[in-house]
Amino acid sequence: MIGVVYLGDNQKTQERLKYIPGQLVRMAKTYNEAAQICAQHVANEHYLVFFERSVREEDITAITYLRKKCHNVYIVLITAPLQPEDRDEYIKCGINDTIKQGATVTEFNKKIQFISEREDALYDSKAAKHSILKFTIPLWKRLFDIVFSILAIVVLSPVFILTAIAIRLESKGPILFRSKRVGANYTIFEFLKFRSMYVDAEQRLMELSKHHNQYAGNQKSQESAQPITMPLNEQTGMDMAVAGMSDDILMGDEEVMLVGDDFVVSESDFNKKKEEDINNAFIKIENDPRVTKVGRFIRKYSIDELPQLFNILKGDMSIVGNRPLPLYEAEKLTADNNIDRFMAPAGLTGLWQVEERGRGGTMSAEERKQLDIQYGQTYNFWLDIKIIFRTLKAFIQKENV
Numbered sequence: 001m002i003g004v005v006y007l008g009d010n011q012k013t014q015e016r017l018k019y020i021p022g023q024l025v026r027m028a029k030t031y032n033e034a035a036q037i038c039a040q041h042v043a044n045e046h047y048l049v050f051f052e053r054s055v056r057e058e059d060i061t062a063i064t065y066l067r068k069k070c071h072n073v074y075i076v077l078i079t080a081p082l083q084p085e086d087r088d089e090y091i092k093c094g095i096n097d098t099i100k101q102g103a104t105v106t107e108f109n110k111k112i113q114f115i116s117e118r119e120d121a122l123y124d125s126k127a128a129k130h131s132i133l134k135f136t137i138p139l140w141k142r143l144f145d146i147v148f149s150i151l152a153i154v155v156l157s158p159v160f161i162l163t164a165i166a167i168r169l170e171s172k173g174p175i176l177f178r179s180k181r182v183g184a185n186y187t188i189f190e191f192l193k194f195r196s197m198y199v200d201a202e203q204r205l206m207e208l209s210k211h212h213n214q215y216a217g218n219q220k221s222q223e224s225a226q227p228i229t230m231p232l233n234e235q236t237g238m239d240m241a242v243a244g245m246s247d248d249i250l251m252g253d254e255e256v257m258l259v260g261d262d263f264v265v266s267e268s269d270f271n272k273k274k275e276e277d278i279n280n281a282f283i284k285i286e287n288d289p290r291v292t293k294v295g296r297f298i299r300k301y302s303i304d305e306l307p308q309l310f311n312i313l314k315g316d317m318s319i320v321g322n323r324p325l326p327l328y329e330a331e332k333l334t335a336d337n338n339i340d341r342f343m344a345p346a347g348l349t350g351l352w353q354v355e356e357r358g359r360g361g362t363m364s365a366e367e368r369k370q371l372d373i374q375y376g377q378t379y380n381f382w383l384d385i386k387i388i389f390r391t392l393k394a395f396i397q398k399e400n401v
Contacts, residue, residue, distance in 0.1 A: 321347025
C-alpha cells in the first residue's frame with residue numbers, strides 16, 4: 001500500500017494530481033506538513049512524495065528534513081532539466097527519482113503504479129510493519145565478491161599506481177571519476193572508474209548523444225514517431241472551457257485523447273513516442289572525442305573499470321551482474337516490463353557485456369535490456385562462473401566496444 005503526497009504550491013501540478021485514477025493525493029504546502037503525513041504509522045503503508053522543485057537551498061533543507069523524520073518515504077523531484085551541480089546536490093540530500101515539470105496525468109499515474117508495485121513486491125509481510133525490504137545479495141555471491149575483490153586489488157596494485165600516474169601526467173582533473181549510478185532495487189550509489197575523459201565530458205554528453213548515439217534510431221524514424229498535435233478550438237469541436245483544462249483525458253468513440261494546455265494527442269501516439277524514448281535509453285558514443293589518449297588505452301584493456309573492485313568490496317556491486325546505469329538512463333527504464341533488471345545486483349561484468357563483445361560490439365538497446373532482464377530472472381553460481389570465464393577470454397578487446 002502506498003500513500004501519495006504532493007509538496008509544493010504549483011496549482012497546475014495540483015490539478016493534474018487530483019485526476020489520478022483511484023488515487024487520493026494529499027497536498028502539503030510545507031515540509032512540516034508533508035513530514036506529519038508521512039510519519040503517520042499506518043500498517044503496511046509507505047509514502048511517495050512528489051516534491052516540486054523551487055530554490056535549491058530551501059529544497060535541500062526540506063528534503064533533508066523529510067529524510068530525517070520519515071524512513072518510509074520515496075521522494076520524486078518534479079523539475080526542469082537539472083544542471084550537473086544541481087543534480088549532484090539533490091541526489092546527496094536524498095531524492096530517489098525525478099519527473100519532468102508539466103508531466104501529464106498519465107505520466108504521474110505510471111510513475112505511481114511502478115513505485116507502488118515495486119515497493120509492494122519488496123515488502124515482506126513477516127517484516128516489521130514499516131520496513132521496506134531490499135534485494136539482498138545471496139551469501140555465496142557476497143563471499144565470492146569479497147575474496148575475489150581483495151585478491152584482485154592486491155595483485156593489481158602496481159597497475160593502479162601506474163594508471164594513476166599516467167592520468168595525472170596527461171590532463172588536469174581528478175584521477176578517479178565518480179558518478180551516481182543506479183543498482184539493485186533502484187538504489188543510487190557512488191560509482192568509481194579511472195578517469196578516461198576530459199573534465200568537461202558530462203556537459204558535452206547530451207549534445208553528442210543527439211548525433212552519435214549508436215543505440216538511437218535514425219533521425220527519420222524519430223521524426224515519424226513524433227505525435228501529431230492539433231489546436232483544440234479548430235479540430236476537436238470542444239468549447240474554450242475545455243481548452244483551458246490541463247492534461248485531462250477524454251474518451252472519444254474509438255480513441256483516448258490526451259488534452260494539454262494547447263494541444264491534443266492520441267494516447268496511442270503518445271505511447272509510441274514514450275516507447276521510442278525507452279528503447280533509446282542507453283547512450284553509447286562511437287569514437288568518442290571526449291576520451292583522452294590514456295583513456296583510450298585503459299578502456300581498450302578495461303583498466304578503467306578496476307576501481308569498481310572497491311565498490312564490490314563495499315557491497316554496492318558484485319563481480320557479475322547488470323551494469324549500474326547513470327540516472328538519465330535508469331529513469332527511462334521504470335516501466336513494469338523493465339523492473340526485473342533492477343532485481344539483480346549491479347556488476348563489474350555481466351551477460352550483455354560478454355554477448356556484445358562476442359558479436360564485435362553490435363547490439364541493439366532492446367537486446368541489451370532483454371539480456372539484463374534475463375540475468376535478473378535466472379542468475380546462479382554456474383552462470384556467474386561462465387560469464388567470468390567469457391569475460392577473461394575477451395579481456396583484451398579487439399575493438400572499442
